[in-house]
Amino acid sequence: MPTWLPKVAAICFVVVSALVLVFVYHGFRGSFTPGVKVTVESGRSGLMLEDDAMVKAHGVHVGSVTTVQQTPSGAVIELRLDPDAAARLPADPGADIRATTVFGAKYVTLTDPPSPGPVGLTEGTVLRASNVTVETNTVFESLSDVLQAVDPAKLNRTLGALSSALRGQGESLGRALVDTDAVLTRIEPRTETLRRDLAAAETTADIYAGATDGIVASFDNLAVTGTTLVDRADDLDRVLLAAIGMGDAGRRVVEPNSEQIVDVLDLLRPTASLLEEYSPVLPCFLQGADRARQLAEPASGGNGSSMMLKSTFLLGTDPYEYPRNLPVVEATGGPRCGPLPIVTADETPAPYVVANTGANPFEAGNTSPVFVPDSLFELLTGGAG
Known part of the structure; x- marks a missing residue:
């Protein structure tokens, strides 16, 4: 060996x-390293956000992604932050999922809230991602889905037909674009008016929508009315013929007397004007007179439609003398009802207007009857002698 x-x-x-x-x-450092766990909820996480992706704040590495879970409503991303860094971060920061390059891996960046708040990101905080960068492979994936849904041969034929239709029409298209620009230029100053009109149209549409049942009911009623007119067409014809005959008879009566009718109406004009001026007084006067009748009938007798009265001479009034007793038209004050139609006991004697009409039975200062032989003689003989 x-x-x-x-x-x-x-x-x-x-x-x-x-x-x-x-x-x-490297495999277990996340498990043994203490940190602040934070959850980020997002509508999606993209294709390039993976475990151990960086978490940044103001461009500084403050933690990492521990797990990325896809859910039916989007994605749930678990973060582990450095405790010291978490203590310096806002308590409610924003979260964005960004990419280093168009093809690079993604990372999570924490952003400051719009308004300053408390500091210190605590364990278990749930953040909402407001922005997720679209990566190029996502665009390619969407484009691939579109190309799979569209038949390339049909798309080629469609584009070829469109090319043939537009070939040689450049000048016409140019004029159309110029005309469209001119129209839009004239419409642009009126956009605010159009906006108000559209808003008013919306309100009007809501009103008509609320009145739909009533409108439909009105149309149903009109249909019934139309059916009735059709069924009673003969009766309607007879009514119209009778009205024409009555109008012709009225014309024969009115036409020869048209000038006299005009004169009568012209003579009635001052009276009608006076009645119009004093028209507010007439109802209360008639109601007051009817009230007086109801109170007087038990003493004088009556049946509700007529009343019995007992009259006598009023002595002490001087006889009429011309021209001293000619009427004077100087009454003024306008229409007034006073306490009418019902005069209570607290309102008696009722106030009245003193007007100069030329008639004053007490102008001589009489406080008791005065015997005037000449006037009595004239009364008995009717003025003869």
Whole structure:
């Protein structure tokens, strides 16, 4: 046995032992290294995010990815962070999954929140990934799915037909683009108006949508009305003929007297204007008169439609003299009802308006009946003598 063989065997044993220690260290260093466990939830993780991927914050290595699990809603990524680094990080950082290059492996980077908060990322915190870089192989995969769904031969024929249709139409296409640009240029200043119109159209559409049942019911009613008119067409014809005959008879009556009717209406204009001005007074006056009738009927007698009254002469009033007692049209004050139609005991005597009408039975200051022989003679003889 050569003397060098034991030496070579010892050297090989040392090298193998060193390699085993190195592999064991790299394989289990995550298990023996204490760290802060954090979970990142993402809509997807991409194809190049693997275990032991780096976790960075502000470009500094602060931990590593321990596991990447795919779920029906996306991906769940477990991180192990260095305790000292976790103590300096914000309590609610953001998380992005980025790639070093378009073909490189991905890593997780922790970002600062929009507004400063407490410091110290604790064990069990769940973060939400806001951005995942799209790698080139993902694009190739999507393109491959598209190419598998589209028949290349049919796509070639479609592109060939499109090429043939566009060949020689460059000038027409150019004019169409220029015209489109001109139209869009004129529309662009009105975009705000269009936006308001669309918003109003949406509101109007909502109103019509809410009134759909009523509109449909109205159409159903119109259908019933139309059916009724069709079924009663003969009766409708007779009604229209009768209306035409009545209109012709009315024309024969009104036409010869048209001027007189116009004169009558013109004469009625001042009276109608006065009634229009005092129209608010008429309802309360009539209601007050009816109320007075109800109160007076028990004393004077009545049956609800008529009332018995006993009248007598009022002595003490001077006889009419011309022109001293000519009426004076100077009453003013406008329409007013006062306490009518119901006058309570607290409102008596009811207030009234004193107006100058030329009639004042007490202008002579009479406080008791006054006998005037001449006036009595004129009353008995009817003014003869």
